[in-house]
């Protein structure tokens with residue numbers, strides 16, 4: 262019987278690295294950007310937006326807004342200057358080879374089409390192949406990849422591919438459920454809509470019963 266672990270890391274013997282060889286396997290689009298965020302440039306752009314909509318950027322309530330928005334973008338896009346692989350460098354040798362699932366990891370990201378937030382939860386599972394990683398690291402990887410201009414579909418795939426590369430497990434499953442404010446507060450305005458995406462790798466893709474077991478761990482058996 263597989264088991265979903267929701268807290269406390271199972272720490273075994275420390276493995277030197279999750280990657281036995283140093284093949285430079287990379288997931289496209291996940292590499293960190295070199296340059297720092299140019300706060301001044303964002304602030305100037307925000308001031309231009311305020312002018313363009315007919316506002317007065319010098320009135321009291323808006324005076325600090327451009328720089329405040331600049332700092333906000335620096336925070337929301339902090340994942341651009343972070344290599345998500347660093348969270349997966351420390352692994353532990355462990356015989357456990359059933360499903361490890363961390364479900365309900367809350368995340369927030371910005372859709373790259375409108376720069377509006379989409380927020381939801383991630384369910385991340387893998388089946389170890391000799392080594393495990395600290396459970397909180399799975400949430401760290403979600404954070405690092407979510408804090409960039411994103412689309413939910415790509416975020417889902419990047420998470421699955423990165424975990425496959427770095428942990429070399431028997432399988433990885435990533436399911437994201439999110440509400441996109443570009444759909445709820447503008448455009449078609451469907452406030453109750455939720456978008457679900459999934460990426461299955463390894464045994465989660467090839468073995469129906471493993472996938473069924475995962476679904477019952479996440480959603481309960483129907």
Ligand SMILES: [Zn+2]
Pocket residue numbers: 372373374375376377441443444
């Ligand atoms: Zn959008």
